[in-house]
Amino acid sequence: xxxxxxxxxxxxxxxxxxxxxxxxxxxxxxxxxxxxxxxxxxxxxxxxxxxxxxxxxxxxxxxxxxxxxxxxxxxxxxxxxxxxxxxxxxxxxxxxxxxxxxxxxxxxxxxxxxxxxxxxxxxxxxxxxxxxxxxxxxxxxxxxxxxxxxxxxxxxxxxxxxxxxxxxxxxxxxxxxxxxxxxxxxxxxxxxxxxxxxxxxxxxxxxxxxxxxxxxxxxxxxxxxxxxxxxxxxxxxxxxxxxxxxxxxxxxxxxxxxxxxxxxxxxxxxxxxxxxxxxxxxxxxxxxxxxxxxxxxxxxxxxxxxxxxxxxxxxxxxxxxxxxxxxxxxxxxxx
Amino acid sequence: xxxxxxxxxxxxxxxxxxxxxxxxxxxxxxxxxxxxxxxxxxxxxxxxxxxxxxxxxxxxxxxxxxxxxxxxxxxxxxxxxxxxxxxxxxxxxxxxxxxxxxxxxxxxxxxxxxxxxxxxxxxxxxxxxxxxxxxxxxxxxxxxxxxxxxxxxxxxxxxxxxxxxxxxxxxxxxxxxxxxxxxxxxxxxxxxxxxxxxxxxxxxxxxxxxxxxxxxxxxxxxxxxxxxxxxxxxxxxxxxxxxxxxxxxxxxxxxxxxxxxxxxxxxxxxxxxxxxxxxxxxxxxxxxxxxxxxxxxxxxxxxxxxxxxxxxxxxxxxxxxxxxxxxxxxxxxxx
Numbered sequence: 001x002x003x004x005x006x007x008x009x010x011x012x013x014x015x016x017x018x019x020x021x022x023x024x025x026x027x028x029x030x031x032x033x034x035x036x037x038x039x040x041x042x043x044x045x046x047x048x049x050x051x052x053x054x055x056x057x058x059x060x061x062x063x064x065x066x067x068x069x070x071x072x073x074x075x076x077x078x079x080x081x082x083x084x085x086x087x088x089x090x091x092x093x094x095x096x097x098x099x100x101x102x103x104x105x106x107x108x109x110x111x112x113x114x115x116x117x118x119x120x121x122x123x124x125x126x127x128x129x130x131x132x133x134x135x136x137x138x139x140x141x142x143x144x145x146x147x148x149x150x151x152x153x154x155x156x157x158x159x160x161x162x163x164x165x166x167x168x169x170x171x172x173x174x175x176x177x178x179x180x181x182x183x184x185x186x187x188x189x190x191x192x193x194x195x196x197x198x199x200x201x202x203x204x205x206x207x208x209x210x211x212x213x214x215x216x217x218x219x220x221x222x223x224x225x226x227x228x229x230x231x232x233x234x235x236x237x238x239x240x241x242x243x244x245x246x247x248x249x250x251x252x253x254x255x256x257x258x259x260x261x262x263x264x265x266x267x268x269x270x271x272x273x274x275x276x277x278x279x280x281x282x283x284x285x286x287x288x289x290x291x292x293x294x295x296x297x298x299x300x301x302x303x304x305x306x307x308x309x310x311x312x313x314x315x316x317x318x319x320x321x322x323x324x325x326x327x328x329x330x331x332x333x334x335x
Numbered sequence: 336x337x338x339x340x341x342x343x344x345x346x347x348x349x350x351x352x353x354x355x356x357x358x359x360x361x362x363x364x365x366x367x368x369x370x371x372x373x374x375x376x377x378x379x380x381x382x383x384x385x386x387x388x389x390x391x392x393x394x395x396x397x398x399x400x401x402x403x404x405x406x407x408x409x410x411x412x413x414x415x416x417x418x419x420x421x422x423x424x425x426x427x428x429x430x431x432x433x434x435x436x437x438x439x440x441x442x443x444x445x446x447x448x449x450x451x452x453x454x455x456x457x458x459x460x461x462x463x464x465x466x467x468x469x470x471x472x473x474x475x476x477x478x479x480x481x482x483x484x485x486x487x488x489x490x491x492x493x494x495x496x497x498x499x500x501x502x503x504x505x506x507x508x509x510x511x512x513x514x515x516x517x518x519x520x521x522x523x524x525x526x527x528x529x530x531x532x533x534x535x536x537x538x539x540x541x542x543x544x545x546x547x548x549x550x551x552x553x554x555x556x557x558x559x560x561x562x563x564x565x566x567x568x569x570x571x572x573x574x575x576x577x578x579x580x581x582x583x584x585x586x587x588x589x590x591x592x593x594x595x596x597x598x599x600x601x602x603x604x605x606x607x608x609x610x611x612x613x614x615x616x617x618x619x620x621x622x623x624x625x626x627x628x629x630x631x632x633x634x635x636x637x638x639x640x641x642x643x644x645x646x647x648x649x650x651x652x653x654x655x656x657x658x659x660x661x662x663x664x665x666x667x668x669x670x
Binding site: 229243245265 | 394395396559564578579580581584590591592593594595596597598599600601602603604605606607608609610611614
């Protein structure tokens, strides 16, 4: 065991895009687990669009990361030493352990995972928060029904790839919106979406008219901004707009662009609803089981974008999300 | 019976505020009812914020009023001659008869009203579309529950006065937002609202913090714009935002201002939902009966703003809505 634990801490609150100097790279001594706790070595760290919101000092569904605190992140660690009755060396555990090489935990909020069933990264993706977010957002908030037309933005991302494939598994017509021909080809090819719209090259509004001729029943929004407006303009009667995120707005230094077309909600008798996946924690097990079943049947394909590096690569890797450089779930895998 | 029927027709599609030259004032011969129809003399004409939307040539819940057509409006007429088995001279009938002095109807979409129970104007207000809109918007779309905190914008208007009083009748804490001290005093005095916010004189966001300290459970929005944003910033968990209208935006020549704070829907697990009252037509009778009951008990007070004039006064009277000059339901009463 090395003598030091490398950590990435928040040094300053970013305005707009996160800059390298907003982070502090620090080495601290590795902690001893102590009574009732276990120590673990980080194997793989999750990178999520929501992280940008955690850096702002404003009321949200979680308190902001404090200045000087280790950056909050989900990760999978391998237990190296334990005084905790439930964890033994060699166990893999998923939890919100932060961006650091070594962790110590009393097991609260942690969950043992079976790396024989799926690699550690998948517990941060399809079987982790993004998978849960897609599942409950689509089926509970979106109240998806068989045969409906579903449009997913950020469709090539961690949540979008799963949301679109769940909608397909449920018998829906699925249109994905993503940036660039490579992602779009993957959506309609490998992932079986019915259509894909490249928002960088196409007029999204016109493309939605073509691919959702009878209107959108469920719009699963990960991006906000102009794409949300284009979708609002094409809602079917009694449509549901699921607000999962708004990555196009997270780095704004100016106020968020509100959806100009929100009065479509009135004309189309539609609703727009937000959610936070943590509210469904009691049902994660059931959802993970169903998603694992679809993965086993080949109906849901797991897309992961693995960057191999050290925790020092976290800041630069995070930027990939906002530049749209990842395909599927973005993770940082430590040596 | 006079030989001519004075009508107000749409002459041109307005951009921004409606101008006098957008209307044509025309006199045509009075029609004979003919077989199976009745003729009526207009007693009172409804003026509604939604009328502005009917003038724009874009898809909505009703087709736009055509250029050269008599302006669409609800009204109460007195039957003057009839070959229709259900209507006799002297009967009062409510329907969408348009801005004209004389009407001929086959009775479709029309309903006889009892002027012994309530004056004709009330069938255009508390017992008409505005009352229905308040009732179903609040109770069905807003899913109002006892003891919740309700905020109503456009609170001194036709729908707002009824919505706030229904919420009071249902045991809720009610805060109204309106323009000017006169309207605000009426809300908290005569109408029994718990608090009123004068958006012209007060910082709405700060005032909502004071008057809805635990957050807003149901926000009934008639206005859109900055007030909608202020309300979104103060939602309680699982809040419902009812989109009834957006009068602040109807005269915009520029795009509608979308709600910047819509991501509160995510943080607060809230929903924003639009509706069109016509969808509840089958239940109007039940709603009118309940509202009439509250009126009888003095729990709902009917506020009407009656302008006495001729159909030629329609264009100028309509502008009163957008200048916020009316208190309660605005109607034009003909001689």
